[in-house]
Amino acid sequence: MYLSKVIFAMGLSVSIRYVSAQSDQPGDGEETAQSKFDTLTLQAIAMSAIHEVTADFESRLNATKLKLERALTEIQGLKNENNILANGLSSLEIKLEKLNYQKPPNNTTGSTDILAEPATSATGSSNAPKLDKAETDQPGECLVDVMFALDGSGSVSPTNFEKVKRWVIDVAQRISASFSDVQFGVLQYSHYYIQEEGFEDNDQPYIRTEIRLGYHTEAEFERSVSDISFMGFTTFTAAALREVKNNFVNSRNFKKSGNVQVLILLTDGRATDRNDLDQSAQMLRDIDVIPFVVGVGEAVDVSELKTIAGEDFRVLRSPDFLDLQKLNINLERYITCDGSA
Incomplete structure (x- = not known):
């Protein structure tokens, strides 16, 4: 017609x-x-x-x-369904991982504090899974401060950032099971406003301490991590390291005998402020912080990861965000009470 x-x-x-x-x-x-x-x-x-x-x-x-x-x-709906399915699969993997991990029982007071000492059996041995003494020097007999520094740049994506938050919660639970006195803190980093624009290091909305380094119950920590909102901008890693230092220096355990300070930084790309990376990493080494760096994907610069970590064995790699859970079994094995990690 x-x-x-x-x-x-x-x-x-x-x-x-x-x-x-x-x-x-x-x-x-x-x-x-x-x-x-x-x-x-x-x-x-x-x-x-x-x-x-x-x-x-x-x-x-x-x-x-x-x-x-x-x-x-319809295509957008299918994409949303696919994201929901991916998140569901990730949650299932996490649950399966937890089935293979025996969580220590509550202490005698019934507390579920993440820092509670594992209950002991009648023979005096701990019921909780411990690392071998060959791998850790008397686990549980030191003050451990752990700061997580999370890349919140746009390349991570909101969906993957949810996987990162779940990973942080699981790592914290495993570390808590191995040490009796642990403080945790979480920092998210993305964009940094240079001082010429009127911003100081303590006035940076996108280099943010989400959870102040301190003692938290398991429920409090999980809830606080879950509430962290994704930023999604650039990747100012060196600026983040300076804020990490501030957290350690302001810790109640700073300079105490037996205090072990551990940084666990996760990133999926290159630092926007890479020229300042070596200086910022040295500032952490100067106060005896032990840094571990997790690089996700192929876009990371391995030389930058090594600059932050200081030692090659402290650089951990994951091909993608779904495989992050596989690092849980190994990460806490490197943390020792004598600070030799």
């Missing part, structure tokens, strides 16, 4: 040209007037046909646009 209207309009156009050409030929005045009248008549019919074809085309175009919008909506 639409094609016939187009052909009809084209035919009228040809007829108008022919009649117009005839009217331009010398001849009888009455015939010329008739030819001009015929031309005008055909033009009017052609205009009507073209208007109808145009209206029909616009109607079809709008219908096509509507179908495309519906298709895009």
Whole structure:
């Protein structure tokens, strides 16, 4: 139907040209007037046909646009369902991982404090899973301060950041099971405003201590980590290390005998302020912080990770965010009470 209207309009156009050409030929005045009248008549019919074809085309175009919008909506719905499925699979993996890990029982007071000492059996041995003494020098007999520094740059994505938060909670639980006196803190870092713009290091909204280094119950820590909102900007890692130092220096355990300070930094990319990285990392080494760096994916710069960690064995790699849970079994094995990690 639409094609016939187009052909009809084209035919009228040809007829108008022919009649117009005839009217331009010398001849009888009455015939010329008739030819001009015929031309005008055909033009009017052609205009009507073209208007109808145009209206029909616009109607079809709008219908096509509507179908495309519906298709895009369906595609977005499928993407959302896929994200939900991915999150569900991640949660399932976490639950399966926990089934393979025996959580220490509550202490005699019934407290679920993440820092509570594992209950002891009648023989005096601990019921909680402990690291071998060969791997840790008398686990549980030191003051351990652990700061997590989490890359909140846009490349991580909100979905993957949720996996990172779950990983942080699981690592904290494992460390708590191995040491009797642990403080935890969490920092998220992304963009840094240079001081020339009127911002100081203590006035940076995107280099933020989300959880101040201190004692937290397991429930409090999990809730606080879960409430952290993803930033999603740049990757100012060196600036983050300076804020990490502030947390350690302000800890109640700072400079105490037997205090072990541990940084666990996770990133999936390169530092925006890479030129300042070595100096910031040295500031942490100067106060005896033991840094571990987790690089996720292929976009990380291994030399930057080594600059922060100081030792190659403290650089841990994960191919993607789903595989983060596999690092849980190994990470706490490197933390020792003599600070030799």
